[in-house]
Amino acid sequence: MQDIPLDRRTDQIREALEEMIVEGHFPDGARLDEVRLAEQFHVSRTPLREAFQSLAASGLVELRLRRGAFVKFPALEDVIEMFDVMAEIEAMCGRYAARRMTPEAEAEIAAALVGCETAFAADDFDGYYRANHEFHALIYRASGNRFLAGEAERLHRRLKPFRRLQLRLRGRMRESLKEHRLIFDALVAGDEAAVTAQMRAHIAVQGDRFNDLAAQYRRSIGAAGARQRDRERV
Amino acid sequence: MQDIPLDRRTDQIREALEEMIVEGHFPDGARLDEVRLAEQFHVSRTPLREAFQSLAASGLVELRLRRGAFVKFPALEDVIEMFDVMAEIEAMCGRYAARRMTPEAEAEIAAALVGCETAFAADDFDGYYRANHEFHALIYRASGNRFLAGEAERLHRRLKPFRRLQLRLRGRMRESLKEHRLIFDALVAGDEAAVTAQMRAHIAVQGDRFNDLAAQYRRSIGAAGARQRDRERV
DNA sequence: ATGTCATTTCTTGCATACAATAGGATTGAC
């Protein structure tokens, strides 16, 4: 969205906590203990509290009045809704990118695509995730709309853990790569309609199939200690 | 996006500042003086600083390292970019709403439309703005995707000052109302494609024509004390 | 054993205190 100074402990802590939450180091609903975390980071409670404000704004934690900050995993339905929106946002990025593609952008995206292929060949899930992110992020930027790119990045980051899981599905990585090629070809051809359709499908399929993943996800992350709460969470 | 507790001074101050900024009570680039605002709100600096974190996250202010919080008006190009994204988001809301329309939603939207007509008849800009917001917000919710609705609301709020200005353009209110009727009819007919197209046009026209407004806007708000900065701001 | 209520402890929310830095004012050299 915007690059913040990052020199204050507050910002460093915000980054660190965001990473930890997105990577699933906390179970859903876990309370982020101000005092304990303050000790862990060797700071007072003040920078932590300020970091909580930021995290709450991006929806990663929930601040309950006089109860503290709680890690908030989205519910299954939330994730599906988010993928729906993501599909549309990414489709829009693709559409603009197709219209505004430059030789430089094309070369960069081509390189990212090679990265995807390499990771696929090596059966490297994490590597594929990174290359995939690079591929998509370059298209965001190629849209020429920085606000759009920022929103896309934000959403992408929020959906990170769920995208990663997708890759573990049987054959998903192969499919994903095939879709990337189609998207790339349409981009190069400047075919806005095709890019839009391919991209939308590429993302939407993840939401559509997300139900298949719910159970698996619960085992892999939710089981880390989350207890069922007021409504079902993935 | 999510309903926050709002009982802490921090949250009240965040709301108040957001309102003041969106309403143009501060010139672009103005520093939000912690000490002075703390006195004004009869609190210490702590809740103010926490509110700043929130505001920075939504992009309304910029936190500069050891310099403080500064009001950040988007640049002209930023506003155009934001309207582009808004057009797509609203179009998506419309598409989903057309698919999922209920009799209740239809009645509510019809009522909001009447509100628009009333305000138009009375030549009441502010009234029209409110009715307009109601009309759009109901469609967001009718989309049945709460995440989408939240994002739409957030963006709408961020673009509030620029939308309001639109209405002052010669004949814009009449046009807007006409477009609302078309959108409503397509919604009732369940014509997804038509709603999508109408809604996209309804919003995009505001971005497209925004250049016409820039000069006017500079007079009405920017003149309040903003000095030109590193790049042109509306 | 279970439920209710009082008491205690813990934690948050805010205020205040202190330390570090940025930017301007001041001084002095040329």
Add this chain to the structure above:
DNA sequence: GTCAATCCTATTGTATGCAAGAAATGACAT
């Protein structure tokens, strides 16, 4: 009079202190 180096002040960033509210504990009654 201009420029540079230095000092001073204002303001941020962080730590700590304190009061109010929530949860935990335990006594007591049913």
